[in-house]
Each structure stands twice: as C-alpha cells, then as structure tokens.
Amino acid sequence: MTFEGEVQTFRGPLGVGDLGTTLMHEHVFVGHPELDLNFPHPEWDEEGLVDTAVDGLERLWELGIRTVVDLTVLGLGRDSARVARVAARTRVNLVASTGYYTADVLPAYFHTHGPGLLVDGPEPLVEYFLRDIEVGVADTGVRAGMLKVVTDRPGLTPDVRRVMDAAAVAHQQTGVPVTTHTHAASRNGRDQLAFLTARGVSAERLIIGHSGDTVDLDYLRELMDAGATIGMDRFGMEHLLSDEARVATVLSLLRLGYADRMVLSHDAAFFSRVTPPSWRAEHAPHWHMENLSLRILPRLLAGGATEEQLHQMLVLNPGRLLAPGPGPTMKEVGP
Numbered sequence: 001m002t003f004e005g006e007v008q009t010f011r012g013p014l015g016v017g018d019l020g021t022t023l024m025h026e027h028v029f030v031g032h033p034e035l036d037l038n039f040p041h042p043e044w045d046e047e048g049l050v051d052t053a054v055d056g057l058e059r060l061w062e063l064g065i066r067t068v069v070d071l072t073v074l075g076l077g078r079d080s081a082r083v084a085r086v087a088a089r090t091r092v093n094l095v096a097s098t099g100y101y102t103a104d105v106l107p108a109y110f111h112t113h114g115p116g117l118l119v120d121g122p123e124p125l126v127e128y129f130l131r132d133i134e135v136g137v138a139d140t141g142v143r144a145g146m147l148k149v150v151t152d153r154p155g156l157t158p159d160v161r162r163v164m165d166a167a168a169v170a171h172q173q174t175g176v177p178v179t180t181h182t183h184a185a186s187r188n189g190r191d192q193l194a195f196l197t198a199r200g201v202s203a204e205r206l207i208i209g210h211s212g213d214t215v216d217l218d219y220l221r222e223l224m225d226a227g228a229t230i231g232m233d234r235f236g237m238e239h240l241l242s243d244e245a246r247v248a249t250v251l252s253l254l255r256l257g258y259a260d261r262m263v264l265s266h267d268a269a270f271f272s273r274v275t276p277p278s279w280r281a282e283h284a285p286h287w288h289m290e291n292l293s294l295r296i297l298p299r300l301l302a303g304g305a306t307e308e309q310l311h312q313m314l315v316l317n318p319g320r321l322l323a324p325g326p327g328p329t330m331k332e333v334g335p
C-alpha cells in the first residue's frame with residue numbers, strides 16, 4: 001500500500017504514509033473570542049489548559065495515536081497560535097483546518113462584504129480559505145489541511161450555502177478534502193453530498209461528519225455507496241447516543257463491507273466553552289480522545305471487527321482522504 005503526497009501539519013509537511021493512526025475530527029480548544037475577552041469562562045486557564053492539552057496528546061501518543069485533526073475552524077474560536085504552542089510540545093502531529101462553523105447565519109461583516117454587496121469585492125470566504133490552505137493560518141505559517149462546513153437543524157440556509165460554495169471553490173483549487181458537521185437525525189448529509197458534488201467536489205474527497213449519531217443503516221449506506229466516507233466521530237458523546245449503539249452501527253457496517261468508507265473519532269476537546277470540562281465530567285465522562293483506544297476498539301474487536309479493518313479506518317482511510325488531490329481509491333487491504 002503506497003500513499004502519495006504530503007499533508008500539512010503544525011510541524012510542516014508530513015508524508016501521507018507517516019500519518020499513522022489518525023483521529024479525524026477533534027478539537028484542541030473551542031471558545032468564543034468575544035465572550036472570552038469580555039467574560040472569561042471560570043474554568044478557562046490559559047497556561048493550565050495548554051499543559052492539559054500537551055499531557056493529553058502525549059497520553060494519546062503512548063496509546064499509539066500519531067495524528068489528530070483539529071477541526072476548530074472560524075466560528076468556534078480558532079486560535080492557531082495557541083494550538084501551535086501545544087503542537088511544539090507534543091510528538092503527536094496536529095493538522096489545522098479552515099472553513100466556517102455556522103448552523104444558520106454568518107456575522108454581519110459577511111453581509112456587507114462580497115460580490116454585489118455594499119462593500120463590493122471578491123468573496124472573502126474564498127480568500128480566507130485559500131490563504132489558510134496556501135499561505136498559513138493567521139501568522140503561524142501553519143497551512144490548513146482540511147476544509148470544514150456545517151449544516152445543522154436549519155439545513156441549507158443562504159449563509160450555509162455561501163460557506164459551502166466557498167469551500168467547494170477552495171477545494172477545487174487546492175485538492176484539500178472537505179469534512180462536514182451534520183445533524184444526522186435530519187439525515188442532511190444527503191443535502192451536503194448533493195450540494196457539494198454539484199459544485200465539483202468528488203464524493204471520494206468528502207467526509208460526512210457526525211454520521212455515527214444515527215443508527216439508520218440505509219441512510220449511512222446511501223452516503224457511502226455514493227462514494228463518501230462517513231465520520232463515526234463522536235464516540236463518548238453518550239448524551240446524544242450510547243457508545244453501545246455507536247459500536248453496533250460500526251460493526252453492522254463492517255459486516256456489510258464498508259471498512260474503507262468509515263473514519264473514527266470523538267469530536268472531543270481539551271476545553272470547550274460550549275460544554276466545559278465540569279459539565280463533561282458529570283454528563284459525558286467517556287467523551288475524551290482516549291475513549292477509542294481504551295474502550296471502543298476493544299469492543300469492536302470483541303464484536304468481530306478485525307485488526308485489518310481497524311487499520312483501514314484509523315490509518316488507511318485518513319491517509320487516502322488527507323492526501324491532497326483526487327487521490328487513489330484505496331480499498332480495504334486483505335489480511
């Protein structure tokens with residue numbers, strides 16, 4: 001199995017074959033810059049949480065995790081200089097991302113800036129996404145390795161469409177893969193797939209995220225049969241769906257032959273203002289980045305998954321997807 005191309009990480013370009021076991025949807029820190037500036041969260045402690053993240057990533061390294069994709073894009077309090085401080089102190093490779101997280105509307109700035117708007121000019125979202133991918137995020141020099149878009153309960157609102165349009169343009173110019181946040185209960189991965197493929201994003205380059213929040217196998221198979229990869233990426237979010245149900249879904253899909261169409265992750269964070277550490281400790285104690293290694297992979301194996309299938313989902317699929325460009329279609333390897 002050969003991989004080609006380089007993935008941009010906080011340490012610079014890394015050969016796709018060197019990514020190793022990869023968590024495809026995580027967050028180092030999630031915040032809200034304006035709230036954080038004016039009303040700092042009582043549980044936020046800059047230095048302490050940088051240490052927490054470094055220690056947590058080093059524990060992941062000991063568990064065999066080599067790469068973590070940080071999908072904290074604009075709208076989630078992205079602070080890549082802060083993440084760079086973490087990245088400099090851990091052996092785990094961190095991948096930065098670009099995109100815009102909004103379920104419904106963009107900030108007012110985007111309503112006055114853009115083609116045909118009051119302050120007429122090119123689409124700023126395209127400019128920002130391209131700068132992040134081609135030049136670097138803020139002034140860190142770290143280039144983004146993934147694009148992220150969101151649809152939630154409100155569906156394809158005008159601003160959500162605008163973000164997805166811009167992501168499609170940036171994808172076509174750079175070959176960086178597109179990953180998504182969905183509201184799986186609405187099965188709106190279908191809308192994302194239709195919208196993005198109509199704009200030139202190959203389904204092969206697309207990860208429909210949070211797909212593990214549903215147990216609707218027909219819906220999930222429909223996405224994968226179209227060529228997309230699904231993110232079974234919220235292990236530990238048992239306040240939404242039990243890990244038992246998430247494991248059963250992955251096992252069912254493995255039995256149906258979909259090992260080459262799933263990636264595994266947690267959507268966890270070392271700190272999130274949305275659901276702060278004290279809340280997580282009380283309501284979702286397994287929602288952390290060690291959950292797969294400690295609890296889930298053993299359950300998958302006990303349920304009949306093979307080591308080869310786990311390797312496919314944790315190493316080969318991430319490599320195939322993170323490699324910029326159309327990429328080779330890599331099927332499950334035989335034992």
Ligand SMILES: [Zn+2]
Binds near residue numbers: 025026027071267
């Ligand atoms: Zn996320």
